[in-house]
Amino acid sequence: MAEVLAEEAARCRRFPGIAFRGDDARRRAWVIGSGLDVWELCQMLEDFGSAEALVAETPVTPHQVRLAVAYRTAYPEEIKEAIAENRRSVSEGRELYPWVEFAAG
Numbered sequence: 001m002a003e004v005l006a007e008e009a010a011r012c013r014r015f016p017g018i019a020f021r022g023d024d025a026r027r028r029a030w031v032i033g034s035g036l037d038v039w040e041l042c043q044m045l046e047d048f049g050s051a052e053a054l055v056a057e058t059p060v061t062p063h064q065v066r067l068a069v070a071y072r073t074a075y076p077e078e079i080k081e082a083i084a085e086n087r088r089s090v091s092e093g094r095e096l097y098p099w100v101e102f103a104a105g
Contacts, residue, residue, distance in 0.1 A: 014074070017067045028082065029071060031064045039082035041068040046083070 004027070008020045011029065018038065020027050029038040036044075041060065048054040051065045072079040090102050 011071075011075075015067060015071050017064070018071055029075075029078075031068055034060055034064050036060070036064075036068075037082070038068045038071050039079045039086070041065065042072050042079050043083045043086065045069070 012018055017032050018029050019032050021030055022028050030036060031038060031041055034041065045051060045054050045065060054060055054065060055062050093102055
């Protein structure tokens, strides 16, 4: 646990404006002041197609977008995996987690 906290502290120092939250098994980076995890902001950026569109249509600031992109550049697999997990279809989710009841969507 000490190693995990030390790594998080180092990342927070490297990327001021990033913090970590979640339980011990599923800690994740988030952009302070946005309410969004880094992966969520990066997924939104993909969905909006540009930083300009994202900033124009949401309360997210240009600085928050740049910060999330910088973090993603440093830790691409972490962000890629989180986005891929979120984009799973309901059928994939049911196959992976048969004990979970999924809402129709």
